[in-house]
Amino acid sequence: MSRTFARGWAGRVTVRVLALALGLAGLTAMADRESSASLHAEPAAVSTTQADVTPPPMGWASWNSFASSIDSGVIKQQTDALVSSGMAAAGYQYVNLDDGWWQGDRNADGSIAVDAGLWPDGMKAVADYIHSKGLKAGIYTDAGKNGCGYYYPTTRAAAPGTGMEGHYQQDLETFQRWGFDYVKIDWCGGRVEGLDQETTYKAIAAADEAATAVTGHRLVLSFCEWGSGLPWNWATGYGDLWRTSTDVILWGQTPTTAMMLTNFDRALHPAAQHTGYYNDPDMMMTGMSGLTAAQNRLHMGLWSILGAPLLAGNNLATMSTTTRDILTNRELIAIDQDPRGLQGVKVAEDTRNLQVYGKVLAGTGKRAVLLLNRTGSDASMTVRWADLGLTSAAASVRNVWSATNAGSFSTSYTTTVPANDAVLLTVSGTEASGATYEDTTTATTPAFTGVTATSAGTKLIDVTYANGGSTARKATIQVGGQYTYVVSFPPTGASSTYRTVSVLAHLAKGTNTVRFAAVSGSTAPDIDAIRVQNIPGTDGTALVGAASNRCVDLAKNTITDATQAELWDCAGGQNQTFTHTTRDELVVYGNKCLDADNSGTANGTKVIIWDCTGGTNQKWTVHSDGTVTNNLSGLCLDASEAATANGTKLILWTCNGQTNQKWTLN
Template identity: 50%
Template sequence: MNIERRRRGRGFLGRAMAIGIAVLSLAVAQSSTAAGRPSTSAPVPSVAAATPPMGWASWNTYAAAINADAIRTQVDAIVAGGLKSAGYQYVDIDEGWWQGTRDAAGDITVDSADWPGGMGAVVDYIHSKGLKAGIYTDAGRDGCGYYYPTGRPAAPGSGSEGHYDQDFLQFSRWGFDLVKVDWCGGDHEGLDARSTYQAISDSIGRATASTGRPLLLSICDWGRQAPWNWAPGMSTLWRDSDDLIIWGQSPSMDHVLANFDAAMHPDAQSPGHYNDPDMLVVGLPGFTAAQNRTHMSLWAISGAPLLAGNNIATMSGTPSRARQPEVLAIDQDALGRQGVKVAEDQEGRQVYSKVLAGSGRRAVVALNRTDSAGVIDVRFADLGLADTAAVRDVWGATDLGSMTTSYRVTVPAHQAVLLTVAGAEKPGAGTRVAAVTGQQSGRCLDIDNHATANGTQAQLWDCNGQDNQRWTRTAGQQFTVYGGTKCLDAMNAGTTAGTPVVIWDCNGQRNQQWSVNSDGTIRGAQSGLCLDASQAGTANGTKLILWTCGAGDNQLWHLN
């Protein structure tokens, strides 16, 4: 995904108001007659989100043509359609609620014809139904409506830059529970995302201290400045990619898969902090029932926010998919983990595993990206489980029985099968380690000069605890570094002594899987060879290779 695709998407906005995608957008709105008025409804408790936020967002159904009547219609449908009882909480007002107007004091004003009683009144209505309210603004001076067509005239000044304390305090006084802060103005102004969003987070903290009402922060720089590296310390969720669909076009599985891939930053995610691959396109025109199931399966295995974007009041067939309790339970699992790829025996036929709360429990997606149906083997060892496990078809709500070693399933082209697997934990799987230390050298498994290029050979170096020495042992028997983005890898799937041990994009293949053994060796699953400090070297810079397992201390390692 690139910025040009997103920009073209905004250019199509005016053509297709009927298309809806749930962009997790939260729109800031205000009354011209009641600026800053506290919401009069009973406060809805708002705490750090222990599980990924669920709800509905206005952008892809309405674009900028939103008003209080449209929001109330969707609120009523969320309640009547059973989505509220299934856990969908947030009603997020996106782009278009505000056209950049302020009063003499600098407070936001809105059109009273669109928002009778002001924004506090629409928040009161949302809260009266037991739901939470979300609002939207931009980090820059001018919001997205200034740069891209939105169905309304260009709106200069619709960003919060220069008014952070004032605007976030006003949102909190109106009663909003969540704010999405977009990046159109910030991007065009060339702002630094990390420092800008830190200032926004600090401002939200001051607003909360004043009103006692927390605002969850949703960061939306589209992954442009690697928010997974810094956003967990200042926000609840952050976008990792561009918009999921181009406005004016039908949803595409290619775009769903691209956003799913872009959000794979498992070490950044934990309870209260979530990678956001963008809103659901479930239920939009042009998506089949099978595509909806695959899309929901991928977001659930990711532990992603679930923000619907279709027209809830007119949808048909969507409720059962959106409310399937076992699917939602996977997404909302208390551990807050993100699923990771653990196998890809054939290109495009992949297995993803998510560790669930409770010993020996996994959610699994068998994903077929190819153009033809194919068999995918779900090996229990790849999931970090012992040889025998019970398998359940989640969408079919059917127990498939106890299996030995693996479960084989045929997956249609461009679809996924969602399973749960329960068994005994395999010792040593899923272990987070700070360092891998050579017994002979006393030095650490290291990537030279923090390099991230595929093919960079691993080496020994003085232990220092920096990110190029921090390794995670995954349930899929991988050693990952740099937040799970790179895996320890036998170069070119080599199986001969002397094969360089390098880092590479994690792909779940056997040359990236390693057994940690009681004798202190680390063996390549594909080669059967041992991780070895070449020529029994102990100096800084000694390269690591595969070698025939022997009795040398240069093949013994400690996981600290």
């Protein structure tokens, strides 16, 4: 949740709540609009026409296979292979040079000096060659003074000065003039120098805009600070994509399923991903030595349900036809590139490590589903339509990898999933009902008050808007006191033509305010209405302290193991929404358990989060008197020193009946 709250909000608008039913035929609203000469012309209800958003980047990146050993010959070879293999035709369009392309020299004016031995015709010629094949070109730099190859040399000696610090706009202008379309900005120098992630990357985004004003050629910005600065809280609308974890594989390692699952788990930040901005779990290992075909398919399935960038890292010139077929599976690519642009979310885990993920797709009643079996045995797994936000009416199911129709099923679908593997499906069913909230003011960026939720959880919000301009416009969205996210609104063709874009938002149980605001320096779209629909499989509960009336919270949406839980004002964020499972766990973020630190049983033991293990120190009993006890120690969940302020740390303590040990599950 945000540590910066909206202050002094004046002029709250009045909204009218309209019941809305959604079926395969589309939305029908009970129009009950106020008639007033002061209102601008708006549609009768939320639009049913979805605007396509920019999909996550697809392409190839050099690091995983070549490390620092890249030159003009390597890049031309991989570019040609991207085309001849059919990957370009399947949607892979970027050829990205990673670390090692530049040896760190600068000319007297500070401009980049290119190594003529590696790039005899210069870097513009490299970008031109990639463009000549109908592709786009990407390049690498670091936010600090030195790139990662300086601190962690691989196939070439460490070269100092390979970062862009002190030359942000100059280097970005250079990349743009060379014709590059995409830049990955690493964090090795930034980390060593102790730079602040948010401040630094926002400065780079501003420098990119300034450079574009000079050259007319904007770069796609890939922020690569490994999730260390919690970019899911601030990077949306500044970067086009941002890394959520450390590298999926280090140079010289053998790829494993565990590596891909770790980065998958760390990339699950659904509120941050929408309208062309993406969480990035890193380049893929698909096709690298050490992975079986089944593991390669699993890898692709994980990334596609995330809606993650698909940047292959294997040697395209030597890959097998099996690898090529996996990388170019058109049904899987369609899930990843879905024009609604949303991330998949976990909607069920009835049995430990048998997990169901659902992704809302463009259209009506369309979902992608990943049944993920993280156990060592084959298992029967079920996806329920209700968990996905669909009705129990019959829905058709298709298996993506076998490219076969499984049939039509009411209520749910069950299949066997192999050990340590997944089944990827598409489901076409009937949308459950939702509620529409209309703006009845002349504001272009209104606040919608009284947005109700019967349970805390992740909700699908369709935003009706008009943008009569020729380029995307921006506005921010904020739910209660949570973090503020920038939303991009593509052109709709005319100021009177309305479309929708979608976001996933975390709502608290009860009444919420969904507030839009203009972005400085950007013309705002005209936002008219929102439609809110539950995704029941994400529902959870807030733990509210009786003494403080504040919620159990993980500061700043951190996902780091051993983070101590604390009290904070209730806002309904994902970091305050817990699932109380039948296994007596209190699960947050879908994969972290409330935990007694180091299996402690003494008074004062920290209450932290940790990857769910099934240990007794992660099991909790909720009692009718409001206490919550740890099953290992029998001690009570306690706000330390009976404090009630924001930031009060949670510990275990002998149950004493005081209100700092009483909790309401809301």
